[in-house]
Amino acid sequence: MIQQIYPSTQHAFQYELNKDMHFAAAHYVPSESAGECSKMHGHTYFANVTIAGNKLDESGFLANFSQIKQLIHTRFDHSVLNEHSELFNDQDPNRFPTTENVARVLFEIIQEYLDGTANKPRCVQIFLRETPTSYVVFRPGAGGMPDA
Numbered sequence: 001m002i003q004q005i006y007p008s009t010q011h012a013f014q015y016e017l018n019k020d021m022h023f024a025a026a027h028y029v030p031s032e033s034a035g036e037c038s039k040m041h042g043h044t045y046f047a048n049v050t051i052a053g054n055k056l057d058e059s060g061f062l063a064n065f066s067q068i069k070q071l072i073h074t075r076f077d078h079s080v081l082n083e084h085s086e087l088f089n090d091q092d093p094n095r096f097p098t099t100e101n102v103a104r105v106l107f108e109i110i111q112e113y114l115d116g117t118a119n120k121p122r123c124v125q126i127f128l129r130e131t132p133t134s135y136v137v138f139r140p141g142a143g144g145m146p147d148a
């Protein structure tokens, strides 16, 4: 839902920007245990990308809002997620196009782009809504807890 309030993440950077975007895509979850989701179906995904840093670029931007949108929208809008074989894989649950894995992949694409910029800000959160009632938050710095 664009213009909603998103969960916030703690960081010590001076600047934080947020970019909302959406893209329409089809997918299936290639597992019998996914039930109805194992059949091809589509969503309008809503993503909120949070980027933080201390340095601005030559335009006075932390990152260019429109560039961040283009990285995701151009690649995924009106596509079948399972067909992005460089990103998703029907044999590996960590590469199925679930909301969790799509959120992480969005992070990976955006952080790779940011690593190539002069001021090198950090993507600190991806909020990804798949349906009106279902969303995932991915935070790259939150991997420190051991498995229960």
Ligand SMILES: Nc1nc2c(c(=O)[nH]1)N=C([C@H](O)[C@H](O)COP(=O)(O)OP(=O)(O)OP(=O)(O)O)CN2
Pocket (backbone or CB within 6 Å): 029, 037, 097, 098, 099, 100, 130, 131, 132, 133, 134
């Ligand atoms: N942890 C996850 N659970 C489910 C995922 C997922 O990616 N991660 N995906 C699906 C399906 O793809 C489905 O599209 C979404 O499921 P759901 O939220 O159940 O969709 P509904 O709109 O039917 O939800 P209601 O609240 O019942 O209307 C399933 N699970």
Ligand SMILES: [Zn+2]
Pocket (backbone or CB within 6 Å): 027, 037, 041, 042, 043, 130
């Ligand atoms: Zn789905």
